[in-house]
Amino acid sequence: MDQKNLLIAIVVSVAILFGFQYLAGRFLPHPPPPPPKTATQTPPASPDTKTPGATAPEAGTAPPGAAPADLAQSREAAIADQPRVKIDTPRLHGSIALVGGRIDDLTLATYHETVDPTSPEVVLLWPTGTKDPYFAAFGWCPSGGCKDTPDPTLPGAQTKWTASESVLSPSNPLTLTWDNGQGLVFTRTFTIDENYMFTVEDSVKNTGSAPVSLMPYGLLSRAGTPPVSGYYILFEGPIGFLDGGLQEVKYSSLTPEKPADFSSTGGWLGFTDKYWLTALVPQQDAGIKAKFRHSVEGGTDHYQADYLGTAINVPAGGIASTTTRLFAGAKEVKLLDSYADSGIPRFDRAIDFGWFYFLTKPIFLVLVFFHGLLGNFGLAIFLLTFLIKLAFFPLANKSYSAMSKMKLMQPETVKIREKFPDDKAKQQQEIMALYKKVGANPLAGCLPIVIQIPVFFSLYKVLFVTIEMRHAPFFGWIHDLSAPDPTSFANLFGLLPFNPLAVPTIGHFLAIGAWPLIMGVTMFLQQKLNPQPVDPVQAKMFMFLPIVFTYMLSAFPAGLVIYWSWNNLLSIAQQWAIMHRQGAA
DSSP, rough: OHHHHHHHHHHHHHHHIIIIIIIIHHHOOOOOOOOOOTTSSSSOOOOOOOOBSSSSBBSSSSSSSSSOOOTTOOOOHHHHHHHEEEEEOSSSSEEETTTEEEEEEEEEEEESSSSSSTTTTEEEEETTTSSHHHHHHEEEEEETTTTTSOOOOOOOOOBBOSSSEEEEBBBOOOOEEEOSSSEEEEEEEEEOOOSSEEEEEEEEEEEEOEEEEEEEEEEEEEOOOOOOOOOOTTTOEEEEEETTTTEOOOOGGGGGTEEEEEESSSSHHHHHHHHEEEEOOOTSSSEEEEEEEEEETEEEEEEEEEEOOOEEEOOOTOEEEEEEEEEEOOOOOOHHHHHTTTOOOOGGSSSOOOOOOHHHHHHHHHHHHHHHHHSSSHHHHHHHHHHHHHHHHHHHHHHHHHHHHHHHHHHHHHHHHHHHOOHHHHHHHHHHHHHHHHHHOOTGHHHHHHHHHHHHHHHHHHHHHOOTTTOOOSSSTTOTTTTTOOOOOGGGTSSSSOGGGSSTTTHHHHHOHHHHHHHHHHHHHHHHHHHSSSSSSHHHHHHHHHHHHHHHHHHSSSSHHHHHHHHHHHHHHHHHHHHHHTTTO
């Protein structure tokens, strides 16, 4: 009975620990791609053209939009194709296109593609003309809404703005100006903070003799379906806080016929990737119509997050303005928290801490605090694990004491099984009576495993979703705690010059690094301290578990494997001391 209960607990643990990532990410089929547009569907719109009833202009293929792969320009060529104003801040590099007044060229100055600090900066936004453009645009629609044909009296995708400066920086705002020649003068002023937040103020001056009514809009457009991890543990896609709640819309759920519409006062909306976020933040006291949409144009998927504000009247001789903020950068927890505290509702929820938010985020904050003290996230994990073991010491002490009693009882349970070899019910009855006599609880041995599950899962979330863990080094060969151990036993941990993953069919079985092996050994040693199953089938299953865990954890972030190994070592020391004191070790 005791071994069956323990086995059940371990099986349940494995299901919880690996179900979300391993099963959902590897075995469940991914949603099929949206069907291509047919001849009966609405033809694609050009960028900043207007469609009746649309909340904001739709981005499309021309001019020039997402180019076919064989015609697409390089990023450098597309940037050089247009007059631009440079963006130069401590955290961002890029430029603003003067044709269209768009932010369509951004790289993250403090983040690189690999752990090598000389590797290229992470690219966030791409200009039109490249294969998959990704940009932010702002402007005005007539009071009746956006139409199919662009209004030539309003700034659009082809508007050539005049710039006041050659560089936008935190200390140097940029103002763009355009006169439509019909009594309206438009200005667009960009400011940026020391991090990733742009403030865009659109103003219109009416020099004519009649009032005009205009509706402000902002949009984020990206071409091509972004690659996503496919794990249920992490959301990537259109996201926003609208209509009083967090809205997460999968790319696969958007079709040209089925956009996602919301009415809201304030809020924010955009696109979230694993580590990066773009988000439009309209004025928080203004009513907006927001929409996530999908179109297929020239064989390319296009996704857009946009909002349309309420109409603003501009009297003759008057001036009106509206302000939008744009976040484009890394999802750093403290930074998003500070923006949330400044009045952007639930902005911190752009980081997917999940259902265990109440546990996951505190674990992250504790790790960050320990990192500040120790200077290393791996050491911070060690200290956090030690404190968790300390906090649960009374419970673990009780559990290991119960396991000691059960181990001491093993000779008696063997005798009972030998006495009633063909009567399982009698065996269980006698064994339970023995447990009751000595005060042993067969379920108590499961507690260390059960207690570990929520902490393990929360730490996994922290390592998987927080950018602070990206490229965070430990010691030795671990240069990124958020990535799997890069070594492999098959090439003697780097001594032999070949990549095990290149081996056909079995390559992934060979990519087991040093830390997963350390974890497997510590798990095996801990099992040796536990009461051994009398049933030979169960005994073989238990012996096989460290091998299974070693293989499965080899693909997990190294920080998680280090945590598990350290936790095992602490458990072995605690369990051995308790069992030795009771004569069971």
